[in-house]
Amino acid sequence: MDTMRGDTIGADAPDVAAIAAAHRGSRAALIAILREVQAARGYLPEDALRAVARHTGRSLVDVYAVASFYHSFSLKPRGRHTVCACLGTACHVRGGQQVVEALSRELGVRAGETTPDGEFTLETANCLGACALGPVVVVDGRYFAKVNPGKVRRILSQARSGVAAPEAADGERALVTEAVCPECGRPLLDAARPIDGYPSLQVSAQCNGWRGRARISCVDGVLDGAPENAAALERVRLFCPHCSAGLNDLLRCGECGVPTVSVLAGDGALVQMCGCGEQRVRRAEVEGAGARREIAQLS
């Protein structure tokens, strides 16, 4: 779809009119319309919300209620980079709050605010779905695991010089090139024992009374070395071979519903692995830069 950029928009908001028209001004499409408007303008300014109300035949207060309810909509201009720190339970107990405080000290803004120079928007989330890696900070779609206040400055300077966004987009397949135990930090990838030509993930596994070493293919997530019935990671508990920390996620595979294992790929993408062969990049549900990209790809 053809949407104009934010700066040149007149009072009658032709860009919003075009987006609403593409949805035939449908009342049910409100969220979709707001997402597209935010993608085009970077945020949801007042004139755009008024135009959305006009073109969808809703009252302004309805549109405003939706726009102010969802975390992913922003009524204020956003920074070039989005820094999102997790304050979910798992990250919180490992010091997520201190990480947020360090970030906000470094940037001079509170959570939810944007720096005056328009560089950074600081956000918090209530679980980014990578609890085993906590405290988690996501910068422009790139995951940083096990963050502590001491690492904050380096992450920000990395962000300033532009973190390369993960190569694969949300939902795309990705190849894990680097994986460490979120608990002890020791490497899980073993280049010496490749499967399908790629280093494999070394784990301890436990399943129906059986317990032993196993390897997970980084190509298709299939568990190797466990009894036949465990091959699909189903009902298998996975542990770090070094420190025995649990590696299973709370997340479930979108394809088969089995709990997955999350690891970081070399480029900072969070990859969810499942023995059914699913291996997808999961993007944090932080909008802003990342989401803008994602929407840009859709349209």
Added chain:
Amino acid sequence: MIHLTINGLGVSVEEGATLLEAAQSVGFPIPTLCHMEGLSPYGACRLCVVEVGEGARARLVSSCTYPAQEELVVRTASARVLRARRMVIELHLASCPQSKTIQDLASALGVRQQRFRQEQESCILCGRCVRMCAEQMMAGAIGFRGRGQSRSVGTPFDQPSDACRLCGGCLYVCPACELRCTYTEPEKAVCGGCANLQPPCVENGRFDQMMCYMDPCVACEIAAQRR
């Protein structure tokens, strides 16, 4: 017709009736706060809880939103229900102690203590005003904004709304500010509006923050003329 049992009594109601309506039709009282005749059911305050089902599967539901079902067994005043209601109203009382409506409900339910920290919330987010404005006044000038802790009722962007006709319907139905404090000067501090022995306004300063979406506020003007 739907046949159900309320407190052991067989009751028949029209299809689509709520448990609240069914209970009221035979005279079982159920206290309500966010519910209001003429407005769509909303289920925000949870004061109208009743127990449905039997044995281990019995559960609490809000009667103002729960549709009557064939052969449903309902208890409107079991020990569990009363305990839940008392807790609910005690919490409401803590967030909005100045409301006469809430005080009366709490007193009727036998709440004699206040275990939670008192706040002077001017709104309990019952949504009566929002529904009044949209459903009866056909204006849609005010609505909910934000979520969670920062949820509030008001106009978009906090600006006077073009859709508002200053009807005052929102004030009229609000359980938190219906008897709003009208004090403007310290010597007239006790207006009696809140019927409190110790009016919270004396301790908390003027209730500017008492919600009022109208600019100028009709109720305040009227109160000022009366003085």
